[in-house]
Structures are given as C-alpha cells and as structure tokens.
Amino acid sequence: MSKQVEKIKTLVEKREQARLGGGLKAIEKQHARGKYTARERIDMLVDEGSFEEYDMFKLHQCHNFGMEKKQILGDGVVTGSATIDGRLVYVYAQDFTVNGGSLSLTMAQKICKIMDLAMQNGAPIICMNDSGGARIQEGICALAGYGEIFERNILASGVVPQISAILGPCAGGAVYSPALTDFIFMSEGTSYMFLTGPKVVKTVTGEDIDAEHLGGASVHATKSGVTHFAAKDDTEVLTLIKTLLSYLPSNNTEEAPRLQNEDPINRTSDLLNEILPDDPNQAYNMYKVIGEITDNGEFFEVQPKFAKNLITGFARFNGQSVGIVANQPQAYAGVLDTNASRKGARFVRFCDAFNIPIVSLVDVPGFLPGTGQEYNAVILHGAQLLYAYGEATVPKITITLRKSYGGSHIVMGCKQLRSDLNFAWPTAEIAVMGASGAVAVLSAKEAKMKKEAGEDVRAFLAEKEEEYTNLFANPYQAAQYGYIDDVIEPRNTRFRICRGLAQLAHKRQQLPAKKHGCMPM
Missing domain, CATH: 3.90.226.10 (2-enoyl-CoA Hydratase; Chain A, domain 1)
Incomplete structure (x- = not known):
C-alpha cells in the first residue's frame, strides 16, 4: 500500500469516526429519547447529497477537569453549507451525543464561521439547538463563545433570514441566540426553552413545575409567544422550515422566489x-x-x-x-x-x-x-x-x-x-x-334630560345611533x-x-x- 493510499485510508477512518459523534451507545440513547442525531437532522432538511461539512476535525482546547481526555472530533456541533430546493443555506446542528451538546469556545468558533459565511454570501442561517448549555469546564471561555454568537445574530439581523429549530433542551444564556433569530420552531415533548430550569425555580421560589410546563413547545406557542411554530416531532419541524424558506428571499438585497401561478389574478369570489x-x-x-x-x-x-x-x-x-x-x-x-x-x-x-x-x-x-x-x-x-x-x-x-x-x-x-x-x-x-360609544358621549346631556322628563331614552339613543351610523359608519x-x-x-x-x-x-x-x-x- 502506497503512502498516499494509506493517508487516504486514514482520512476515511477519521471521517467515519467524526460522523459517530459521541459513539454508537450515545446515538442509541438519542434515538431512545425520540430524537434524531445532528447529522440525521441535517440530512432530513437539505437536498440529498448537498451538505458540505466544515471543521469536522476541530477539537476543543480545554485541559481542565480531565477534559484533555475527552477529545471528540467536531466537538459537538456539525456545521456546513447545503442547498434546500436548490438554494444555498448555511446550517449548524448541535450534537447532544457529544458532552450533551454543551457549548465550548471551539464549538462557538465553528458556529461563528458559518454565520460569517452566511452573511458574506447572502444565504439563510439555520441552527438546530440541542444542548445542555455552556460547557462548565471551560468557564468564562464558554461564555465568551456565547457572546460571539449573539453578536453575529445581531449583525445578521435584517441581512439574512435566521431560523432556529429547538430540538432538545435550550437553557440559560443559550436561549438568547434563538431569541435573536427571526423564527423559532419547537418540537413538542422533546424541546424546552427557559432561562432557569425547574430545579432552580423550586429552590429560589418554591414553585414546583416540570420542564414541559415551564418552557415546553406548547407554553411558548400559546402563552409567551417565544416560539413561532410548535410541531409534533423533529420531522414536522424540518418540513415546516422548508415551507417557510420557500416564502423568503435569501437575503435583504433579493426578493422572495416567485412561483409559477395558474390561479387567475382576476378570479372573483x-x-x-x-x-x-x-x-x-x-x-x-x-x-x-x-x-x-x-x-x-x-x-x-x-x-x-x-x-x-x-x-x-x-x-x-x-x-x-x-x-x-x-x-x-x-x-x-x-x-x-x-x-x-x-x-x-x-x-x-x-x-x-x-x-x-x-x-x-x-x-x-x-x-x-x-x-x-x-x-x-x-x-x-x-x-x-x-x-x-x-x-x-x-x-x-x-x-x-x-x-x-x-x-x-x-x-x-x-x-x-x-x-x-x-x-x-x-x-x-x-x-x-x-356608534353606541359615540352617542353615549355626544348625546349624554340630552339623554339625561329625557330620562328626567320620563321619556323613552332607549328609543332616543337608538335613533341617534342610527343617525351616527349613517353619517360616519x-x-x-x-x-x-x-x-x-x-x-x-x-x-x-x-x-x-x-x-x-x-x-x-x-x-x-x-x-x-x-x-x-x-x-x-
């Protein structure tokens, strides 16, 4: 075997290793929760064979709390470009099988690169959130990573469409990135958004509430208005995202795609x-x-x-x-x-x-x-x-x-x-x-006089309301x-x-x- 062939074989093996994320057992656990993996979600969303991954081999740089022994290729987020219905998009999906999808500085760098490319090339950004929050072992560096992402959300606002899919937990500071995007999708039963989780709420306020009632899809779809779409599962979320994109331009300098129309414009009803x-x-x-x-x-x-x-x-x-x-x-x-x-x-x-x-x-x-x-x-x-x-x-x-x-x-x-x-x-x-409100103001004095005189006030007010309606309504x-x-x-x-x-x-x-x-x- 030549050295070139051997190196190609090593590349193929590394790619296969990276695609496994946290490993087969972690993938099985993800499926057992009724959730797809990051790569499966991307494949379901984009045109077949169109996804081009970036930074597959990137690793975190943390050496605290034994993290140097927990190096996984890609570091918990899959990023890249693809097409949806033939149109360029940039996508990132957090991988819950890798350290619970927790955000490291390396993960933030990967995400920011995708966001920068989306703004540079005028294409929508689609983010799939499934994360336990900041990677505590990285301390302030994880927070800095969030700050870098938020800043890009702000810079991209009104420049390219930004779409967030909440497909798992999204808690603490992590919620601010989707909140800064244009549209939020949530999957019922498996996705949650809240600043403080149920345990903290109970400790601080004494209120006993579960994650679903605190920040589930139904709560945010009906009560808070945080989410724009609540879907029954991951599959429906991704289908709805495709439909939404069909109505939107790729950026603020373009117009939305115009479809061939066979419905006559002069159709009457x-x-x-x-x-x-x-x-x-x-x-x-x-x-x-x-x-x-x-x-x-x-x-x-x-x-x-x-x-x-x-x-x-x-x-x-x-x-x-x-x-x-x-x-x-x-x-x-x-x-x-x-x-x-x-x-x-x-x-x-x-x-x-x-x-x-x-x-x-x-x-x-x-x-x-x-x-x-x-x-x-x-x-x-x-x-x-x-x-x-x-x-x-x-x-x-x-x-x-x-x-x-x-x-x-x-x-x-x-x-x-x-x-x-x-x-x-x-x-x-x-x-x-x-009419009724206007007459109550305009004819209050006359109505009072007629009432004192024993006259029919209802008939008087009805006449005035009809007069007002004919004149103004x-x-x-x-x-x-x-x-x-x-x-x-x-x-x-x-x-x-x-x-x-x-x-x-x-x-x-x-x-x-x-x-x-x-x-x-």
Whole structure:
C-alpha cells in the first residue's frame, strides 16, 4: 500500500469516526429519547447529497477537569453549507451525543464561521439547538463563545433570514441566540426553552413545575409567544422550515422566489359578497376571507396559536410572496391587545427587512380596555405596531372589511402611515369609535334630560345611533377625503390586490438618514 493510499485510508477512518459523534451507545440513547442525531437532522432538511461539512476535525482546547481526555472530533456541533430546493443555506446542528451538546469556545468558533459565511454570501442561517448549555469546564471561555454568537445574530439581523429549530433542551444564556433569530420552531415533548430550569425555580421560589410546563413547545406557542411554530416531532419541524424558506428571499438585497401561478389574478369570489353577517357585532372567520383571495387558497400562518385575535402569515398573489396581517373577529372580536400588537409588529418589521409586501385585512373595533392591558403596557405595544407600519417601505395594501375604529384604525396600516393603496368594502365602518360609544358621549346631556322628563331614552339613543351610523359608519367619508383610494366590491378583492402589487413592483421609498430609530419597547 502506497503512502498516499494509506493517508487516504486514514482520512476515511477519521471521517467515519467524526460522523459517530459521541459513539454508537450515545446515538442509541438519542434515538431512545425520540430524537434524531445532528447529522440525521441535517440530512432530513437539505437536498440529498448537498451538505458540505466544515471543521469536522476541530477539537476543543480545554485541559481542565480531565477534559484533555475527552477529545471528540467536531466537538459537538456539525456545521456546513447545503442547498434546500436548490438554494444555498448555511446550517449548524448541535450534537447532544457529544458532552450533551454543551457549548465550548471551539464549538462557538465553528458556529461563528458559518454565520460569517452566511452573511458574506447572502444565504439563510439555520441552527438546530440541542444542548445542555455552556460547557462548565471551560468557564468564562464558554461564555465568551456565547457572546460571539449573539453578536453575529445581531449583525445578521435584517441581512439574512435566521431560523432556529429547538430540538432538545435550550437553557440559560443559550436561549438568547434563538431569541435573536427571526423564527423559532419547537418540537413538542422533546424541546424546552427557559432561562432557569425547574430545579432552580423550586429552590429560589418554591414553585414546583416540570420542564414541559415551564418552557415546553406548547407554553411558548400559546402563552409567551417565544416560539413561532410548535410541531409534533423533529420531522414536522424540518418540513415546516422548508415551507417557510420557500416564502423568503435569501437575503435583504433579493426578493422572495416567485412561483409559477395558474390561479387567475382576476378570479372573483361570490362568497365574499355574502360573508359578513348583517349584525355588525356578529363574528365571521377571517381565514375564509384569506382562503378566497390568495393563490390556490394557500396560507402559511406564523404564530397560529398565539394572540389569535391577529392573524399573521405568508401567502402568494400571482406567485409573489406576501405577508398578511389580519384581524380575526372570531377571537375577542378582533381587538388589538399587548400580545397581538407585538406579534404584528415583529412580523411587519421582518417583512419590511426582507422586501416582502404587506397586505392588511382590517376589521378592528379598537384596543382591549382594562387595567390588565394598561398595566402590561398596551400603550407601548400598540406603539410598536404603529411604528412598524409607519417605518415599513415595502409595498403596503390595506383592505378595510368592516370595523376600523379610533387608534386601531391608525395602527392597522392607514393612509397616513404611508400605506400605498387603501381599499374598503362597502360594509366598512371607519370612524373615531362605534356608534353606541359615540352617542353615549355626544348625546349624554340630552339623554339625561329625557330620562328626567320620563321619556323613552332607549328609543332616543337608538335613533341617534342610527343617525351616527349613517353619517360616519361607512367608507365614503374617508373616501371623500382621499384616505380610502377606492370602495370595492368584495368579490374583486383578489384582483385589486394582484393588480396593486404589480403597480407597486418598482416602488422606491427612503427613510430619513439616521443611525437607527428608537422603537418603543
């Protein structure tokens, strides 16, 4: 055997050794937990044969606590480039079979290299988290590693899409990297995110709680809003990531892929002419409206289980990727609150950062009143949504279906926030407030006098409410002032959106020169 052949054989053996990570027993334990290994996850996510691994032979440099005897090739993270549907991506997956996926300085260096390459080459970053946290044996060096990763998350924000998949534990400082990314996916039953685990919580506060109820996928999908997608297992997480990527551009200088569209842009929907109840206080399902206007009725919802009174997600119009923000009358009558406001603001800002037009479907009676909202800073959260719409320079189209009252009218993409096209259905009610609230203020003195005179106050108030409704609760006064560009027949909504997007395809709008704005937090 020649020396060259012998060296090649050594290379092959080392690669095989590296691919085993922590060894066969550790892999079996990973499978027994219902989890895939880092390499299996990457293979499931990317195009077959496209993954090119970097730093497979890198080792940690720690010599404390016997760590010099625990050297494993790759040091607990698999990093590299690949393609998904033919498009370049950069991927890293923490390997729980190696020291519990704990983060060392070497691991951080590998991750940072991938992130730097992603920014340099304008491609999305996908990270798969499955780690016990910082490698304690490395002390401050492990913390420095986290800091390096966080800084790159910040630098990459708004430059390339960043996607986190939480496929195991993610605790302590480790949670801040996914929190800084654009989208978080969690796998139910096997993934957790929390700053302090159940044992620490019990020691410090006395509260007895398990990991699932403290920071499981369901908690973060429904209560905190930390995660955008909760999937049943690893396989569904990876499938959802692929779907999400299909709606996104690779970086902030490109547009999202445009798909071939066979759904006619002038397709009408008679259902939309009948979808609204006669009673303006009766709910209807906004998802049905979305399904009638998007290409083939398809809609990829973001944060479907959190703040259900506001719907956010991606769809296509004539093959073009678009972000949809819509009030949902079936959830709290579609009012805005703290959670809905921050959900909407985050989504609008992402769309604006990555050149994705925004279509808003408005039916909002106002902001949710009460001390609970006021004490939880609904003013600031509402201002975040207002700021996001006002700052956005992408094409913005707003359709008012029914109610659009007061401050919530302004917040939901009104003309004064530089919305490009504002359409209204004939059923739109655009006013400072609803008829009953307005009459209670405007006619309070007269109502009091009639009550004292023994007259029928209810009939009087009903008459005044009808008068107010006829005068203000319609789209025509707003159209009279040019705040609505056109009152449209509901059945033509899809066509007007498609045509509007075509008109705005080359829109150019600049913000005043500044280092950055100071968004209310």
